[in-house]
Amino acid sequence: MPSPTPELEISRDQFVWEFSPNMTPVATVQPGAVIRVETNDCFHGQVTSEAITADIIDLSMVNAATGPIAVEGAEPGDSLLVELIEINPGTQGAAMIIEGWGQLIDQVKAPVTRIFRVEDGVVHMNDRVSFPTRPMVGVIGVATESETLANFHAGMHGGNLDNSLHGPGATVMLPVRQSGAMLAIGDMHASMGDGEISGTGVEIGGDVLIRVNVLKKQQTRWPVTQLADSWFTHGVTTGDLQEAIRLACEEAARLLVDQWGFTMEDAFIFLSVAGDVGIAQSCHPCPGSVIARCSVPKIAACPTPFKELASR
Amino acid sequence: MPSPTPELEISRDQFVWEFSPNMTPVATVQPGAVIRVETNDCFHGQVTSEAITADIIDLSMVNAATGPIAVEGAEPGDSLLVELIEINPGTQGAAMIIEGWGQLIDQVKAPVTRIFRVEDGVVHMNDRVSFPTRPMVGVIGVATESETLANFHAGMHGGNLDNSLHGPGATVMLPVRQSGAMLAIGDMHASMGDGEISGTGVEIGGDVLIRVNVLKKQQTRWPVTQLADSWFTHGVTTGDLQEAIRLACEEAARLLVDQWGFTMEDAFIFLSVAGDVGIAQSCHPCPGSVIARCSVPKIAACPTPFKELASR
Numbered sequence: 001m002p003s004p005t006p007e008l009e010i011s012r013d014q015f016v017w018e019f020s021p022n023m024t025p026v027a028t029v030q031p032g033a034v035i036r037v038e039t040n041d042c043f044h045g046q047v048t049s050e051a052i053t054a055d056i057i058d059l060s061m062v063n064a065a066t067g068p069i070a071v072e073g074a075e076p077g078d079s080l081l082v083e084l085i086e087i088n089p090g091t092q093g094a095a096m097i098i099e100g101w102g103q104l105i106d107q108v109k110a111p112v113t114r115i116f117r118v119e120d121g122v123v124h125m126n127d128r129v130s131f132p133t134r135p136m137v138g139v140i141g142v143a144t145e146s147e148t149l150a151n152f153h154a155g156m157h158g159g160n161l162d163n164s165l166h167g168p169g170a171t172v173m174l175p176v177r178q179s180g181a182m183l184a185i186g187d188m189h190a191s192m193g194d195g196e197i198s199g200t201g202v203e204i205g206g207d208v209l210i211r212v213n214v215l216k217k218q219q220t221r222w223p224v225t226q227l228a229d230s231w232f233t234h235g236v237t238t239g240d241l242q243e244a245i246r247l248a249c250e251e252a253a254r255l256l257v258d259q260w261g262f263t264m265e266d267a268f269i270f271l272s273v274a275g276d277v278g279i280a281q282s283c284h285p286c287p288g289s290v291i292a293r294c295s296v297p298k299i300a301a302c303p304t305p306f307k308e309l310a311s312r
Numbered sequence: 313m314p315s316p317t318p319e320l321e322i323s324r325d326q327f328v329w330e331f332s333p334n335m336t337p338v339a340t341v342q343p344g345a346v347i348r349v350e351t352n353d354c355f356h357g358q359v360t361s362e363a364i365t366a367d368i369i370d371l372s373m374v375n376a377a378t379g380p381i382a383v384e385g386a387e388p389g390d391s392l393l394v395e396l397i398e399i400n401p402g403t404q405g406a407a408m409i410i411e412g413w414g415q416l417i418d419q420v421k422a423p424v425t426r427i428f429r430v431e432d433g434v435v436h437m438n439d440r441v442s443f444p445t446r447p448m449v450g451v452i453g454v455a456t457e458s459e460t461l462a463n464f465h466a467g468m469h470g471g472n473l474d475n476s477l478h479g480p481g482a483t484v485m486l487p488v489r490q491s492g493a494m495l496a497i498g499d500m501h502a503s504m505g506d507g508e509i510s511g512t513g514v515e516i517g518g519d520v521l522i523r524v525n526v527l528k529k530q531q532t533r534w535p536v537t538q539l540a541d542s543w544f545t546h547g548v549t550t551g552d553l554q555e556a557i558r559l560a561c562e563e564a565a566r567l568l569v570d571q572w573g574f575t576m577e578d579a580f581i582f583l584s585v586a587g588d589v590g591i592a593q594s595c596h597p598c599p600g601s602v603i604a605r606c607s608v609p610k611i612a613a614c615p616t617p618f619k620e621l622a623s624r
Contacts, residue, residue, distance in 0.1 A: 102580065107580070128614060268420050276476075
């Protein structure tokens with residue numbers, strides 16, 4: 001199936017460094033709009049060779065998110081639906097070992113930068129190591145309720161969710177807090193492992209083809225993502241991974257109770273036997289957010305959740 | 313491809329409750345042997361209806377593991393290779409909410425038992441909720457180096473690894489500590505979600521068809537599992553999930569350095585961009601082990617690890 005033609009392109013020089021409660025849009029679209037969004041790599045073009053390491057770049061300039069885009073009719077209490085149709089990485093990416101970051105930091109010398117070539121769906125690390133791309137976006141979010149959060153962080157507004165499942169085919173539901181929602185997207189990875197243990201994936205610029213829609217008067221507490229065969233909830237904390245898991249499980253149980261009509265007891269048991277707790281971001285130690293997820297498999301015999309979402 | 317015919321069957325009345333340094337085998341086989349192992353459900357037949365809840369059963373009688381089986385020629389310093397060829401659950405399973413256990417325990421009344429019917433590869437929870445089986449074994453282990461560990465726990469010897477990927481097609485590598493290795497297997501689940509947040513999957517008896525082999529003079533620190541497209545390492549602690557993740561990442565990096573010839577820096581970066589940190593067991597709060605895993609994708613351009621394993 002050919003990709004739909006975008007009615008709008010947002011260039012990568014229109015971006016924000018943070019999400020806040022009162023954002024000013026660079027464009028306004030109708031629900032159903034297809035948009036091509038150019039994104040900057042997370043280092044904002046600072047890392048062009050392996051000689052450029054984390055200690056000599058400005059690490060406050062990370063995760064520029066292209067936008068914000070206002071969607072007509074998205075009001076507080078609604079959800080913004082962002083369908084990721086295509087994610088097209090560029091041809092050169094970078095990953096890093098950053099002093100003090102990550103599970104293996106005590107076993108290496110830091111800093112280190114590695115440049116990756118990306119071509120025809122393959123990431124080339126060096127002459128003998130290459131692997132398929134798994135393109136995804138790390139940052140996807142909307143205006144916050146009250147805080148101002150740099151794009152380095154994640155929260156109920158989305159932001160730096162760093163979920164490897166945010167690739168082509170995923171639809172991300174974000175709780176609208178400001179009229180228009182104010183969507184912004186960035187931090188593409190040609191590939192990122194679950195957990196992103198050094199704090200970096202194959203960081204790369206590119207473009208993303210999306211379709212936006214509004215789900216009226218329905219909202220989840222945390223961002224929720226729909227895939228072909230399952231839903232994924234998120235839970236975010238500033239460092240406690242077990243608490244992030246608890247939050248993601250709580251959101252998953254809420255879906256089962258509110259949308260599928262489960263009792264809380266049956267939701268708990270169902271998630272234990274059929275839901276998958278997973279890790280989006282757990283680089284540790286690291287000053288960033290810790291992000292867990294929990295899957296809710298779609299079940300043919302149950303009513304369709306978010307009826308308007310399904311029928312769009 | 314038809315399954316190979318087992319040369320030996322071990323019945324479910326030959327079992328152990330714990331792994332220790334000096335185990336007495338119920339049978340001895342040659343490397344390459346195919347064996348059918350009958351397993352008890354984790355509650356040892358105590359839970360036959362929804363009226364039988366966790367408070368009225370003996371929770372010290374859990375996770376009986378069938379065996380131990382001695383494998384000729386397996387000596388300390390070697391690895392035992394256990395290929396899971398078939399995992400055949402029975403027809404009725406049970407899951408539970410246990411007082412004080414799991415991420416959602418504060419939102420439910422406990423105890424609760426649910427009985428599941430399992431038929432033709434489908435788990436039926438009730439009239440409207442059913443889902444495909446994902447058969448796997450929770451307990452797979454060998455004699456320990458020095459401790460005696462009840463089958464409720466996991467460790468370097470394996471034990472209650474509760475890894476949902478230990479299903480048909482997986483080959484589990486376990487570090488041999490006692491001559492003959494002393495393999496025992498139990499705690500089958502017709503389905504278990506990653507994390508197993510209530511502490512129970514669809515707990516069920518059944519039988520497992522395995523092939524055992526010995527990898528001479530090669531050993532990993534923690535159990536390592538081979539799937540068709542990746543390896544998985546494990547990290548286990550008594551409660552600290554971040555430390556379990558660190559241990560699993562360390563083992564994954566060791567594979568890349570020792571078997572693929574990576575530098576430690578490249579291993580760290582490769583795992584961050586292409587390895588997946590995951591959760592096997594993270595029921596919390598819970599007195600059991602916390603188990604993380606980390607994947608190492610197979611890469612065509614790299615030398616084959618564990619050469620003897622690949623050529624068996």
